[in-house]
Amino acid sequence: MDGWPFWKRLYQRQINRDLDLWVTKGWVTQQNAEAIRRSLESEDGGSRLPLVLSLLGAALLGLAALSFVAANWAEMPKLLRLLILFVSLGAAYGAAIWLYLKKHTGFAEAALLLAALLFGANIMLIAQMYHLASDYTGGLFAWSLGALALAWAAKSRAVLAGSFVLLFIWTGTASLDAGISPHWTYIPAWAAATLLGFRLQWTPSYHLSLLSFFGWLLMGLEGFGNYHWDSGNLLFFGLAIALTVWLKGRLGGALGLRMGRVAEAYGAIVTGILLFALQLDALDFTSEMSWRLVLLAFGAFNVALLFFCVMRRAFTMTGLAGFGALLALTVLPAILTSGETNYLDMTTGMGGILYFAFAIWLIFLGTQSASRFLVNLGFTAFAAEAFYIYAETLGTLLDTALFFALGGILLIAGSWALNRWRKRMLAETGKGEAQ
Known part of the structure; x- marks a missing residue:
């Protein structure tokens, strides 16, 4: 592999x-x-080490070239500057072609990564040379697209990884510095990079894709306020997206796609985080029609995904019941909201009950589907909720010393009990795999 x-x-x-x-x-x-x-x-897994080092070396060479040229930039004639820029870029491409022809694929990828870095350096330095407008966002956009085009042309994994990083820096600059939020232009470029990751069947690209997508969504939350969405609107919008990713991952896993397990893991983690956030503060909702339509559209799409999961036997009745409940919870605010402002207060204990139910369901879902990840995630969620309730209730009634002493005893006893329960569930998971 x-x-x-x-x-x-x-x-x-x-x-x-x-x-x-x-x-x-x-x-x-x-x-x-x-x-x-x-x-x-x-x-020989160790034989890959020189290739990794060559990729790091290519990155350092790119930085060295930038530093050298920048340090001597003012003393160089304009023609010499252009000659250095284009010759270095051409040399990197030439080295990559020669290495590919010699079947040194890993080192060729290092040369391509160096070419992608030099391409960005050329953009920035030529813009400075001709006193072009200092539009960092536009320069990053051109650099990102160039790197992505190179990744597609050469089917290069190293350049694809660099493209994900460059695209995320570009959307971060546009969102946080230029104030373009949500930065919708990012989505087509992100989709093109994700599609190449699918074609290459490269697992790290799945992680980069999902991490960058959720990062983009987080940076764009403030911008959704322009649509008159309040805290509750944003949280349930994120919950609908996380549930979509989870169900798509579940379906992909049932279809034998490698991306399925990765997507399911991220979807489950983000869903758990957002459900936990329900109990932290009372949520405000505005009955904005755009939000209600988006939430209902996600709900309809998730119902379709749920149907296909059932058809592919992606989970048992326990899984179907749990996902059905999560789906109902996600779309419920869109159905119930009316008037100018609505409130949802889950801080009085209802949020804790819901989260405990979610954690226990995760444990049983992981046991029945032979997923150690879901079992461990369920126990992590259960322990986090127990600690949160302890800190919120007993912490306000006890002095500091007694609070920490009792907390230490409970943590030790609770960790011991949870570990025994976890081992028992993992043993059941192992039996499920063997049957």
Whole structure:
């Protein structure tokens, strides 16, 4: 499998678990399973280290070129400046082509990454040379698109990773400095980078895609206030998106797509964070029609995803009941809101009950679907809620010393009990995999 040693080790662990399950079910013979394991172990994971170092070296070369040119920029004639810029860029492209022809793919990717960095340096320095408008956002946009076009042309994973970073810096500059929020122009470029990650079937790109998307959404929250959305509107809008990502990940996993598990993990984490936030403060809602239409549209789309998940047998009745409840909770404010302003106060204990139910459901969902991640996430959510309730209730009634002493005892006892329960559930998960 192509990739860096860290991702390779994760892949090997996953394939070992899958092979045990496939052998038990009779899909793969024990002899074939051992042959697959030997083929994975025979690949020299350490040989990837020079490639990683070459990528880091390319980045340092790009920074060195920038520093050298910037330090001597004023003394150079304009023609020499242009010559240095274009020759260095052409040399990087030439080196990449030569390395590809020699089948040194990893080092060719390092050369391409260097070319992408030099392309950005050329944009910035030429703009400075000809006293063009100091539009950093526009320069970053051109740099990002150039890097993305190069990633598509060369099918380069290293340049694709750089493109995700550059695109996120671009949208961050537009959102926070230029005040363009939400920065909708980012979405088509992000989608193009995500699509290339799908085509390359590169797992790190899935993480970069989802992290950058949720980061963009977080930076754009303030801008949604321009649509007269209040705190409650924003939270349930985010909850609808997180549930969509979770269901799409669940469906993708059922279809055998590698992206499925990654998307499900991020969707579950963000859903848990937003549900926890429900109990932190009373929420205000405005009955803005745009928000209600968006929320209902997401609700309809999630119902369709839920239907396809059922058709693909992506979860049991426990999963269906839980996702149905989450879907109902998500669209309920859009149905109930009326008048100018509405309030939702979950701080009086209802939010805690809801979150405990969510945590326990996650544990059972993970047990039934043989997902250790969901089991561990459920226990983490349960422990976080228990600690929050302790801090909010007993913390206000006890003095500092007694608060910490009792808290330490409860944490030790609670961690011991939770760990025993967690091990029991993980054991059940292992049995589910073996059946």
